Structure formats: C-alpha cells, structure tokens
Amino acid sequence: MSYKSDKTPMYNAKDLAKFLATQNNCPLVLGSATPDISDYYNIQNTEKNNHLYILRNRANNASLPTIEVIDLRQELANGNRSMISDRLKFEIQENLKNKKQTILFLNRRGYSSFVICRDCGYTAKCKNCNITLTYHKFENKLKCHYCGFEMNNLNVCPECNSKNIKYFGTGTQKLEDEVHKLFPDCSTIRMDIDTVTLKNSHEQILNKFKNEKIDILIGTQMVVKGHHFPDVTLVGVISADTSLNIEDYRATERTFQTLVQVARSCRS
Ligand SMILES: [Zn+2]
Ligand SMILES: [Zn+2]
Numbered sequence: 001m002s003y004k005s006d007k008t009p010m011y012n013a014k015d016l017a018k019f020l021a022t023q024n025n026c027p028l029v030l031g032s033a034t035p036d037i038s039d040y041y042n043i044q045n046t047e048k049n050n051h052l053y054i055l056r057n058r059a060n061n062a063s064l065p066t067i068e069v070i071d072l073r074q075e076l077a078n079g080n081r082s083m084i085s086d087r088l089k090f091e092i093q094e095n096l097k098n099k100k101q102t103i104l105f106l107n108r109r110g111y112s113s114f115v116i117c118r119d120c121g122y123t124a125k126c127k128n129c130n131i132t133l134t135y136h137k138f139e140n141k142l143k144c145h146y147c148g149f150e151m152n153n154l155n156v157c158p159e160c161n162s163k164n165i166k167y168f169g170t171g172t173q174k175l176e177d178e179v180h181k182l183f184p185d186c187s188t189i190r191m192d193i194d195t196v197t198l199k200n201s202h203e204q205i206l207n208k209f210k211n212e213k214i215d216i217l218i219g220t221q222m223v224v225k226g227h228h229f230p231d232v233t234l235v236g237v238i239s240a241d242t243s244l245n246i247e248d249y250r251a252t253e254r255t256f257q258t259l260v261q262v263a264r265s266c267r268s
Contacts, residue, residue, distance in 0.1 A: 019028055033264060034257040065235070065266045072239070076118050082178060088236045089182060092216070096186055101209070101231040102216045105262050106175050106238040113171075115142060117157035118164045123245060124154060132245040135167045173236060174220050183215075191219035224262045235266040 016029065021028035030039060043050045058064065070085040080086055095102050113135045115124045122132045126144035133142035134149070143150045154165050172192045179188055191205045202222065209217045210229055217223060217232075243255045 017027060034260045037253055065263055065265055069240075073118060073121060082182075083175065084178060084182065084236070085239050091234050092179075092236070093181065096183060096215055096233050098215075098233075099231075100233040101213065101229060102234045102236065103223055103229075103232055103262070103265060104175060104179070104216060104218045104236045104238060105221075106172055106218070107220055107243050107258070113167050113194055116166055117160060117162055118166050119162040120160040122157050122159040124151075125245065130245075132242070145175055146194060172218055179216060179218065186215040187212075188216045188218055189214045191217065191222050196222065221258060224258055224265070229265065235262055237262060 011102075017028055017030075020204055040052075043052050048237060068087065070087050072083075072085065075082075075085050078086070082089075084092075092102055114132045115135055124142050125131060126133055126147060126149045128149055129144055129146045131144065131146060133144055133149075135141075135153070136143055140153050141150045156163055157165060176188055176190050179186065189205055189209050191202070191234050195205065196202050205217075208214065210231075213231070237259060240259060243258065248254060263265070
C-alpha cells in the first residue's frame with residue numbers, strides 16, 4: 001500500500017521514489033506490513049540487486065489483535081437489523097465502561113445505500129462495471145455511479161428468489177447517528193472526506209481523538225494507516241466485505257491490506 005496523490009500533479013509516491021532512486025543511483029527501501037503482490041513478486045523474480053527482509057515480530061514483540069468475523073445474515077436471523085452486530089455492541093459497551101477508545105471503520109461516507117439480499121448476501125451490481133449499484137430513493141432506481149447504467153428496483157433476489165431485499169444504507173454519517181442512538185452518552189468524532197476539509201484537519205481530528213480522549217473515532221479508510229493510539233483496544237470494521245465490490249482488479253488485495261492495517265491500529 002502506498003501513497004497516491006489525487007491532486008494535480010497526480011503521482012504515485014512509490015513510482016516517484018523508484019524513479020529518484022534510479023536517477024541518483026541510491027538504494028530504495030520499501031517498507032510495509034502488507035506489501036503489494038506486484039512488489040513482492042518483482043523483488044523475488046525480476047529485479048536484480050533486490051533484497052527481501054522480513055520482520056517476524058511486531059515492535060516491542062506485541063502480539064497481533066484477535067480478529068473475529070461476524071456474519072450479519074446470522075445477526076438478522078436473530079432479529080438484529082442494525083449494521084452494528086450484537087457482539088460489537090457488547091464490546092463497545094465494555095470499552096466505554098473501561099474508558100478505553102474504539103475505532104469504527106466503514107468505507108462509505110454519507111448515507112449512500114445499496115441493495116442486499118438479507119438471505120443469501122447478493123448485491124446488485126452494474127453489468128458493465130461490476131460495481132455495486134447505488135439505490136436512489138426518489139426515482140426508485142438502482143444506478144451505477146461510474147457509467148450511468150440504471151435499472152428498476154428489485155423486489156425479488158435474482159440468486160435465491162427471496163423477497164427479503166433490503167436497502168442497506170451504510171455510511172459514516174449514518175453510522176455515527178446509529179452509535180449515538182445506541183450509546184447516547186458517548187463522545188464521537190468522524191473522519192471522512194466531508195469532515196477533513198481544512199488544511200491539516202486530518203491531523204487535528206486524530207490529535208483531538210487522542211488528546212481529548214474521545215470515546216469513538218468513526219471514519220473511512222483515512223483512519224486506517226499507521227496510527228498508534230495507546231488507548232484503542234477495539235476496532236470494528238463495518239460491512240468489511242463491501243470493498244470487494246469496488247471497480248478494481250486488486251479489490252481483494254486492497255481489502256486484505258486495509259483490514260490488516262486497520263486491525264493493527266488496535267493494541268491487543
Ligand atoms: Zn457501470
Ligand atoms: Zn438472495
């Protein structure tokens with residue numbers, strides 16, 4: 001995983017570093033807990049004078065956090081309609097009680113919603129782009145935000161014929177509302193493209209979270225990388241499989257990298 005600037009001039013920091021290293025004939029060190037498959041392959045197979053060094057232990061010999069996967073289909077069968085599972089709800093409650101901090105990670109901002117079959121997990125995707133279609137309530141249509149493809153709303157699941165089709169609205173804003181409903185007394189701070197607008201406010205939000213001991217940080221992938229918060233003992237990833245549906249041939253690789261990185265911001 002590496003930095004890519006989305007402002008002009010657009011660049012990929014890793015490619016730029018490689019170019020500078022070649023120009024100046026100096027060594028380049030690429031370090032990552034989750035190296036790209038392409039780098040890993042190149043280092044072992046194609047490029048000469050490359051060395052692979054593996055750190056087998058985390059800093060201070062810290063152990064990796066325990067990870068639990070919760071199936072939301074099962075949660076629904078048990079009567080929980082929330083995007084926060086009962087297990088996660090319990091752990092957040094414990095953390096609030098023990099004055100520890102929590103990070104909730106959800107890779108969708110705002111209120112954007114999509115269609116999901118609550119019985120088999122089917123999501124409606126664009127036939128051209130293979131990405132998840134977004135539900136537009138006003139027109140009652142499903143639309144692709146990339147190519148403009150649209151289709152009528154589904155009543156029956158094309159995969160399993162279930163009528164248990166739901167418009168699953170997830171988004172950081174909605175998640176924050178839900179957290180406040182569940183835990184009215186907790187303090188939250190949100191970090192996504194809508195709250196990070198001013199220069200440095202990325203750092204400001206993280207510092208505020210850390211220094212003012214805000215209970216819960218809610219954010220998109222911005223919260224993921226390389227942060228160390230000593231009091232964070234719980235990280236909840238909401239609908240962790242959503243990013244498998246993005247329009248990128250590396251979607252599975254990216255999902256893995258993101259999940260590993262976000263899990264590591266947690267002290268075990
Ligand atoms: Zn499309
Ligand atoms: Zn289905």
